Amino acid sequence: MEDNSVAIENITIITNAENMSNDNDRLIIDDNVLIGFKNDILNEFNRGNNEMKKIDNQHYEIFNKFLIKEKVVSPCLEKENNLIQCLSTNRDHFLNCSDILKEFTVCQEKFVREFNINRK
Numbered sequence: 001m002e003d004n005s006v007a008i009e010n011i012t013i014i015t016n017a018e019n020m021s022n023d024n025d026r027l028i029i030d031d032n033v034l035i036g037f038k039n040d041i042l043n044e045f046n047r048g049n050n051e052m053k054k055i056d057n058q059h060y061e062i063f064n065k066f067l068i069k070e071k072v073v074s075p076c077l078e079k080e081n082n083l084i085q086c087l088s089t090n091r092d093h094f095l096n097c098s099d100i101l102k103e104f105t106v107c108q109e110k111f112v113r114e115f116n117i118n119r120k
Helices: 005-015 031-066 077-089 094-119
Strands: none
Touching: 077 094
């Protein structure tokens, strides 16, 4: 934790600033106190901002480690479409599509296996 005594001291000085009595009561605050307070707040903001950037960069690196870099299209799309077509035309007799399902399953398993090997 940083020492916030300068900022606290500046707030105390500001709240204890002397009042002048004239036509318009005005609060007189030393410019150096305001500049110091402004710098303290700005430094704290920048420190937090830099910390957030560091966390964002770490998150980005972790995310990209697991991100698939290129679009991969399954070579089994035609078999999948054939299976969908068969199932939609044979709603009551879906077992008629078992051969097409088997072809699709074998194709997809092979694709996933090769994809995982190539990713390593």
